[in-house]
Amino acid sequence: MNDIRRTILWVVFGFSLVLLWDQWQVYNGRNPTFLPSTKPPATANAPAPAAGGAASSAVPQASSTPAAASGAGAVPDGKTAAPTASERVVVTTDVLKLTFDTEGGSLIQSEFIQHDDLTEKDKPFILLDQSPNRYYVAQTGLIGGNFPTHKTPMHFTGERALKDGANELVLRFESVDLGGVKLVKTWTLKRGAYDMAVRHEIVNTGAAPVSPQLYLQIVRDGNKPPGESSFYSTFTGPAVYTEAKKYQKIEFKDIENNKADFVKESPNGYVAMVQHYFASAWLLKDGIQRDLFARKVDNNLYAVGMITPAGAVAPGTAKAIDAEFFVGPQAEKTLEAVAPGLELVKDYGIFTIISKPLYWLLDKLHGILGNWGWAIVALVVLLKAAFYWLNAKAYASMAKMKAINPKIMEMRERLKEKPQEMQQEMMRIYREEKVNPMGGCFPILIQIPVFIALYWVLLSSVEMRHAPWIGWIKDLSAPDPWFILPIVMTATSLFQTWLNPTPPDPMQAKLMWIMPLAFSVMFIFFPAGLVLYWITNNVLSIAQQWFINKRLGVLGK
Numbered sequence: 069m070n071d072i073r074r075t076i077l078w079v080v081f082g083f084s085l086v087l088l089w090d091q092w093q094v095y096n097g098r099n100p101t102f103l104p105s106t107k108p109p110a111t112a113n114a115p116a117p118a119a120g121g122a123a124s125s126a127v128p129q130a131s132s133t134p135a136a137a138s139g140a141g142a143v144p145d146g147k148t149a150a151p152t153a154s155e156r157v158v159v160t161t162d163v164l165k166l167t168f169d170t171e172g173g174s175l176i177q178s179e180f181i182q183h184d185d186l187t188e189k190d191k192p193f194i195l196l197d198q199s200p201n202r203y204y205v206a207q208t209g210l211i212g213g214n215f216p217t218h219k220t221p222m223h224f225t226g227e228r229a230l231k232d233g234a235n236e237l238v239l240r241f242e243s244v245d246l247g248g249v250k251l252v253k254t255w256t257l258k259r260g261a262y263d264m265a266v267r268h269e270i271v272n273t274g275a276a277p278v279s280p281q282l283y284l285q286i287v288r289d290g291n292k293p294p295g296e297s298s299f300y301s302t303f304t305g306p307a308v309y310t311e312a313k314k315y316q317k318i319e320f321k322d323i324e325n326n327k328a329d330f331v332k333e334s335p336n337g338y339v340a341m342v343q344h345y346f347a348s349a350w351l352l353k354d355g356i357q358r359d360l361f362a363r364k365v366d367n368n369l370y371a372v373g374m375i376t377p378a379g380a381v382a383p384g385t386a387k388a389i390d391a392e393f394f395v396g397p398q399a400e401k402t403l404e405a406v407a408p409g410l411e412l413v414k415d416y417g418i419f420t421i422i423s424k425p426l427y428w429l430l431d432k433l434h435g436i437l438g439n440w441g442w443a444i445v446a447l448v449v450l451l452k453a454a455f456y457w458l459n460a461k462a463y464a465s466m467a468k469m470k471a472i473n474p475k476i477m478e479m480r481e482r483l484k485e486k487p488q489e490m491q492q493e494m495m496r497i498y499r500e501e502k503v504n505p506m507g508g509c510f511p512i513l514i515q516i517p518v519f520i521a522l523y524w525v526l527l528s529s530v531e532m533r534h535a536p537w538i539g540w541i542k543d544l545s546a547p548d549p550w551f552i553l554p555i556v557m558t559a560t561s562l563f564q565t566w567l568n569p570t571p572p573d574p575m576q577a578k579l580m581w582i583m584p585l586a587f588s589v590m591f592i593f594f595p596a597g598l599v600l601y602w603i604t605n606n607v608l609s610i611a612q613q614w615f616i617n618k619r620l621g622v623l624g625k
Contacts, residue, residue, distance in 0.1 A: 143373065144217045145365040146207060146287030154221065161230040161237060161257050164395075165192065172218030173241030173253040175206040178348075178395045184534055186295040195346050195395060203369060204288035204341070206348060206393055208268060210280040211375070214247035222253070235259045248274020249381075255393075262396025263406045270378050271386040279380050282389050284350040285373025286341045287365060290320040293343045302344040302527070303415055306362050306372035310337035315412040317342070318362050323370055328362050339372045340394075340413050345530040345545075347413040350374060351392040351406070397530040400427060414528050422521035430525060440544055441537025444526065444597055448604040451522070452612075455515050459612055466568055467617045468503045519605070523598065532597045544597035551592060553599040558588035560606035567613050 154171035160181075167177035178196040185191045196204050209217030216222075222241040230237045239255040252269040272278055292304055306318040308330045322328040331337075335357050340349035350373065352358055358374040365371050381387045394406055403411040416423035429450070433443040452459070475497060483490040498504070526532060532544040540550050548554060561584035568580070591599050 143211055143283045143285065143361070143371075143375065144209065144219060146205065146218075146285065146369055146371050155224065157224050157228065157239070159226075159228045159237060159239060159257070161261075162259055163262065164257065166257070168224070168239065168241070168255075169198075170222050170224050170241065172207060172209060172216075172220055173222045173224075173243075173255075174208075174218050175255075175393070175395070180346075180396065183397060183530075189534070193346070196348065202289065202291075204286075204348075206286050206350070206395070208253065208266070208282065208284050208391075210249065210251055210270065210378075211283055212280040213249075213278060215249045215278075215280050216243035216246045216251035220244065220246060220251070222251075230257065230259060245273050247278075248272060248276070249278055249280065262402065263392055263394040266391045266393050267388055268391065269386050269388045270381055272381045272383050275383050277380050277382050280378050281375050282378055282391075283373055283375045284339075284352075284391055284393075285361075285371045286339065286348055286350065287369055287371045288341050290368050290370055296344060304343040305341070306370065307340045307342050307413060308337065308360050308362070308372070309340070309409045309412060310334040310360075311409075315409065315415075317415070318372070320370055323362050324364050330360065330362065332360055334358060334360060338407060338410065339374055340410075341372060342413045342415070344528075345533055346397055348395040349393070349410060349413065351394065351410075352376060353390065356389075397533075398528070399530055401431075414530075416521065416524045416528060419517055419521035419524060422518060423525050426518075426522050427525045427529065430529075431531075434531070439537065440532055440535040441541065441597070441600060444544075444601050445604050447522070448601055449608065451518065452605065452608040455518075456612070458514065459609070460616065464616055465504055466613070468501065472497060472501050472503060522601065526597045526601055527595065532595065535597075537596065537600065541596050541600075544600070545595045547593055548596045548599065553596055553603060554588055554591040554594075557591050557599050557603050557606070558584055560603060560610060561587070564606060564610055564613070567610065567617060 154169050156176075157168040157170060159166050159168070163181055165179040165181060166175060168174065169176050175196060176198040177194065179192040179194050181192055183193040185193050194202075196206065198205055207218035209215070209220070211217070220243045222243045224239065224241055226239040227237055235258060237257040239257070241253040241255075243251040250271040250273055252267075252271065254265075254267040254269070256265040256267075258264065268282055270278075270280060270282075286306075290305075296302070296304075303317055305320050306323070308316045308318065310316075310331045312334065313331045316330045318328045318330055336354040337358075337360070338349045338351040339360060339362075340347050352374060356376055358376040360372075360374055362370070362372045376389065378387055378389060392407070394403075394410065396402065398414040400411050400414055403414065412420075426447070430443055430447050433446045434440055437443050437446060476494065479493050479497065480490060483493060534542075535544045536542045537544055540552070541548065562581070565580050565584060591602070
């Protein structure tokens with residue numbers, strides 16, 4: 069039985085090293101060495117339907133030039149064309165500063181007034197960006213003929229700032245006549261909102277009916293967001309949501325290798341680009357048939373988007389298609405209010421079913437306490453209270469093990485040359501003392517999914533970003549600048565090791581002391597909020613274990 073416990077400890081330690089190494093590999097842009105990708109296996113080598121048919125069968129392929137994109141069914145690539153007399157239009161609301169390009173009426177930069185940059189905290193955070201170092205834009209246009217695209221010159225009209233007392237800011241981009249069609253894009257920004265309505269009005273100025281298709285796409289480079297930690301990695305890339313298959317992440321490398329597996333047609337859902345804390349998404353109303361696509365458009369540019377048919381537009385008439393674009397922080401309540409399923413861009417992984425109620429409780433505690441740091445402490449206290457009796461059984465079992473440890477050590481020394489007899493004698497001692505050597509493990513294993521889920525809540529919640537706690541902790545999403553919390557974390561872990569029974573095996577005993585020191589290096593680089601959560605959990609565990617050990621008279625043994 070002792071060998072089983074030792075094996076479990078080695079497995080836990082080894083698996084932790086595997087996780088750390090895999091995250092390092094992922095962070096550096098390589099495939100995981102040991103663990104599989106978190107997305108479902110791709111259906112490789114599936115033949116793609118030919119572009120140029122109806123919207124329900126068109127799968128856009130990358131095209132290198134605007135001319136190549138002008139045919140039916142092909143979405144133009146997301147790159148910027150040769151310089152034209154385009155104008156940058158900068159508009160502001162109370163929460164957003166957006167930059168549009170009159171070439172196509174595309175959104176090419178978004179600044180979040182209420183969210184600071186990760187490194188330069190006196191500047192607003194920029195998500196969408198078209199600069200020498202970044203490319204991340206939202207584009208729309210028409211395909212199915214020589215129609216206006218995101219590369220077509222457009223004329224802008226509208227205000228450039230949300231006026232005091234106004235709740236909406238309306239921007240209008242009207243294209244030149246192209247192929248007997250004009251495209252009018254109307255962006256409607258709302259006060260206090262990160263989602264905006266986008267109406268596409270297709271005006272037939274020709275003498276024959278036209279049947280264009282509208283595409284909505286987000287194009288960005290495949291680089292990791294600046295400042296992302298090398299010790300924990302969150303997902304960056306495209307995502308697709310449909311009612312049928314729910315939330316599907318798409319890795320950049322799978323797009324490049326033509327192995328991306330996701331729903332290609334749906335009457336509902338959205339497409340998004342996701343990174344830590346922030347996201348952008350195109351949405352259409354339910355019931356509108358759309359094709360979903362993800363493709364590579366350049367050396368390091370990737371697009372995700374939707375195509376929907378406009379239907380026949382008779383000469384002299386117009387038809388409008390309403391869409392919605394979101395660009396903002398992954399604040400859960402905000403996302404839920406925009407569209408069903410959009411909150412899933414805040415990715416909790418396989419423990420979503422546990423993480424969502426934990427976040428709800430954390431948010432309620434913050435509403436009472438007014439501080440995210442103290443809300444974390446209060447949440448851990450509530451969880452420890454909920455698991456009190458389960459933990460009590462585990463600590464009581466460990467205390468009994470600690471009490472009989474001298475007898476075990478003496479027996480091992482006496483029978484060290486007779487391993488089979490040693491095992492039999494050990495089992496006899498356990499039976500006589502009514503001790504289950506695994507009794508301290510199972511109650512703790514049951515709680516592991518809850519605390520892993522809480523870990524992802526704290527790691528994924530944008531509310532922790534630049535949220536202060538006390539004194540020197542000005543940002544719960546950043547590492548402790550003075551390393552005080554990691555040192556306290558290491559000290560509490562070592563004290564817990566002292567409270568636990570000393571393993572009979574000398575190598576196992578050394579490992580128990582080495583593990584807290586090894587993990588302390590990792591916690592130096594972890595966000596302060598996560599370290600605070602572990603410290604609180606350790607302190608409460610120590611208090612309960614100390615009480616039980618003292619009651620059973622095994623302190624110091």
